Amino acid sequence: MDIYTLLQILLATIAATSAMTLFSYAISASFRELYKEPVLLTFLLTQLKIDVSIKTKATLAWVLHYFIGFIFVLIYHFLWANNILKLSILNAILLGSISGIIGITGWMIMFKLADYKPNIDFKGYYIQLFFAHIIFGLVAALFYYLTLTIILIAKSNVTI
Template sequence: MDLYLIFQIIIVSIAATSTMTLFSYAVSASFREIYKEPLLLSYLLHNLKINLSNASKNILGWLIHYGIGVIFVVVYHYFWARNILELNFLHALLLGIASGIVGIISWMIFFKLSHYQPRIDFKGFYIQLFVAHIIFALTATAVYAISLTVTMLVNTHFAPQ
């Protein structure tokens, strides 16, 4: 994996995870629920009795959230680079649906393993999470496509002749 690809995956995952997170925060505010994944992750860490300060658990919640975003983008890259899926809206939607299902199952497991049952509307949380993953995949696809276009333009106009 070359340095450019690592940089590309990090940029794509930051953009996609940030867009998804903004959506989750907006839905949380609209419905007056705690659907904020990084915050829920920090609560999970608290419930697991991990010996860290609350500030460290909050930071770790954010790092875990963005780290999972990187993992999703690495998987997406694999599908795109091997031409298993095309870089288009329909396949982005399919990636989002699959990611949403994985996300929901993962959160169910997280809640079960940590014995943490937040006082939230779980149906609403899972619906929001599903839509958030579709937004993640659409953003990741768009930013990835833009990064490929920029790379081609730079190579065309600035490559040594």
């Protein structure tokens, strides 16, 4: 993997994870519920009894949130780069949906293992999480495509 590809994956990760997170924060505000993944991750880290400050746990939660996004985009890249899936809106929705199901399953497992039961509407949380991942998939595909175009231009030394 060259530096251009890594940069492409990183930019798609930042854009997609940020868009997904903004969606979750907007839904949280609209429904007056706690659907904010980084906040819930902070609470889960608190359950692990790690001997660091709450601020450090919050920072770790944000880093973990974006790292998970990076893993998803890395998988998307593998699928697109190897022509397993075409880079398209429909496939972005498909990947987002699959990621949503994986995300929901992951959260269910984390809540169960940590024995942490936040006072939230779980059904509502999982529904918004599913749609948040569809947004993630769409934004990841869009930024992947845009950066791919820029990279191809940069590699061909074409001036605009």
